Amino acid sequence: MAVYQDDFPIVSAEKLSDTVFDFKVSCPQLASDAFPGQFIHVICSAEKLLRRPISICEIDKTNSTIRFVFEQRGEGTRLLSGKKAGDTLNILGPLGKGFTALYAYDSAVVVGGGIGVPPLLEVAKSFNGACDAILGFRNSEAAILIDDFFDVCGDVSVTTDDGSLGTHGFVTDVLRKRLENDPPQVIAACGPTIMLKNVAALAKMYNVDCYVSLEERMGCGVGACLVCACRTRDENGDIKHSHVCSDGPVFNAEEVAF
Template sequence: MSYLQSSYPLIAKRAIAKQTYDFTIHCPEIAVQSRAGQFVHIRVPGHTLRRPISICGIDAAKGNIRIVFEVRGSGTDEMAKFNVGDQVDILGPLGNGFTLLGSDKKALVVGGGIGVPPMVEVAKHYGENATAVIGFRSASAVILEEDFAAMGCDVRLCTDDGTRGHKGFVTDMVRQRLSEGAADIIYACGPTPMLKSVAEVAKEYGVRCQVSLEERMGCGIGACLVCACKIAAEKGEAMKHVCKDGPVFEAETVIFDK
């Protein structure tokens, strides 16, 4: 795994929902190496451990990456205080990303909550051949819908409370889309229960599925055991690092805890 560590300028910042921020960072060396589904590890002043944040967008030509994150604790709260012009200490790109097929293939990108941002770069590859199924708690939490629409994707929005789009789970919309026609692959990122359900639907319809797991991380490079997960192996099961071996895995190999 090849990665870099340095400080880079934050060149754009905006709040896109309550406690949710969109950063653009100018880091040419990292941008040119980044792939859809990878993440960066960001150093936060006053905190020992870095914060892993999925890469939302990559512009290798301009040398920029885009990250979108939600404030969930003291570390991300401190990150939210960064301002344009500040230097951001980044380790990355890290992890193994999604496998992208030919752009003419039919893809479903499925995201739940803060699992939606890494789906943007995947959807960009497929454009109008992608269906984006995105789910949130309520209308006030919806993010990035316009990004998927701008790329020509068929966007299907779900909210838990029904204040926007379909009231219910993303799996409802995944089933509906698959009932309308075949798909070549499904990509998903979000809470573990959602990933498990999407994997089950993919198996039912015989569609290849890749999932990006969300786990707490320590080092981000596979040196510690904080982000261990269970993966099916030839002889039972094996423990893998989400940061180094993932975060993307073939859904059929992941052993989801019951």
């Protein structure tokens, strides 16, 4: 699969909240080749910082753009958030294995937590309406992309930890009810590790296929430096180490040793 590296122009740079930013970049070949769940590796500044990995949130093949949504966490994302439309960004991508295994299913439920929600938007879109979303946030101020999911999903459930928006509780509370009453063909999840672990356990309990997108600190982004090692299981159930950047970030939940 081709990987591109170039300076690409930012066509829009918006703020979704005090700490979350929403960028679109014009990158024709990259947009044409990208799959849902893949990520880009971005140089955030001219200073000597490693690239930072950010998931692709939407792929617009007609307008040759990709969209990504990121939270300002540390120095890299702070510098990135200062970029404006018209600036260029040096991007390496598309990288990693996305949610391509989901193409074998006709319908799905996506389960996202916090800043893990963005990559699931393109996944949901790929089901042409045959996808429901369960999205969880700390509180109403942290809620992002809900209208975007309503535009492309059959049903959208929102949970907040403090009850300030949607159902008071965790995504797994809503997912459990869904699995009891109307189990989906497949689950795709992205969010904090503890959420992924609990989603995977529920999927196993109800015998539903599940794919999770993992996060690890990254160096090279292409399988050469070992920074992003994660614990997985081989076909015999023995522990091995995989690279989140090149073996993932999307894994069959059964493979992950949480």
